[in-house]
Amino acid sequence: MDNTLYPVSANLFDQIDKRMCAYIASFLELNHAEAYKVQKSYFREHGTSLKGMMDNHQMDPVPYLEYVHEVDLSVIKKDDQMETALDSLQGRKVVFTNAAASYAEKVLERLGIAHHFEGIFDITDAYFVPKPDPRPYQHLVTRFGMDPKKAVMVEDIARNLCPAADMGMKTVWVITDRPWSHTDAEHAEPDFTTNDLAGWLTEVAEL
Secondary structure (H helix, E strand, C coil), rough: CCCCCCCCCCCCCHHHHHHHHHHHHHHCCCCHHHHHHHHHHHHHCCHHHHHHHHHCCCCHHHHHHHHCCCCCCHCCCCCCHHHHHHHCCCCCCCEEECCCCCHHHHHHHHHHHHHHHCCCECCCCCCCCCCHHHHHHHHHHHHHHCCCCCCCECCCHHHHHHHHHHHCCCEECCCCCCHHHHCCCHHHCCCEEECCCHHHHHHHHHC
16 A cells, blocks of 8 residues: 555655654663664565564564554645556455554545545554565455455565465566655566556556
């Protein structure tokens, strides 16, 4: 959802990123610079900073998720093109996110597209195991009764497409200028790439 259903230029994750660092700094009693190093190290090694904190410091994920997602959503605007594209696009639609469902719901409502999605599979549903670990992908398809070979996975982080492709899904990489978006891009081999998901979906819906 993040940086795919809305443009990366909204910088919403920048707010979340700062709140993650602040929470980690407080929890581990570190200064900002030290906490930032821990945050990014755990993201690279564990898939999310949260998983690293849980594995290494037995941190309770619930207050962390509540804190980091208390952000200003006014930067998210209603997207009429995305609304039209999703309305024209046949098939079931589900949000698969490493974030919390309550946050995802608010973002979808701000975009005006929440009614198009039959469900949200969040980090809690994944038992706090984040993408790109293959296990939550299997939980996802089981939960919603999906046939992976008839599904399409859309992501802004290249490495998160790899497990989907291994299951037989078609993959779409929404390319951004953020460095973490390109992690393991050389191994992802997406079926499609775009820097404008609404425009790409519009073209697909017209086929």
